Amino acid sequence: xxxxRISRLTGVKHTREIDLTPAxxxxxxxxxxxxxxxxxxxxxxREFVKVDWDAWCVxxxxxxxxxxxxxAMAAARSLS
Numbered sequence: 001x002x003x004x005r006i007s008r009l010t011g012v013k014h015t016r017e018i019d020l021t022p023a024x025x026x027x028x029x030x031x032x033x034x035x036x037x038x039x040x041x042x043x044x045x046r047e048f049v050k051v052d053w054d055a056w057c058v059x060x061x062x063x064x065x066x067x068x069x070x071x072a073m074a075a076a077r078s079l080s
Contacts, residue, residue, distance in 0.1 A: 001017070001018055002017055003048060018041065019045070020045075
């Protein structure tokens with residue numbers, strides 16, 4: 001299944017092919033832990049499915065935006 005995340009900060013779209021069925025995604029969305037709903041996923045795939053994408057980009061320094069340094073962190077803090 002292709003999972004797409006779009007950054008609210010930058011508008012950059014990231015798509016990743018993840019071995020996840022609609023039923024597994026629905027189970028996770030319904031409250032089941034992702035590691036229980038899809039135990040076969042790698043750590044990286046689990047994180048891609050479940051994390052706040054903007055916070056991940058800032059933490060990983062993968063923010064593809066004219067914002068940088070303190071400006072990027074301030075923008076990210078304003079979202080939380």
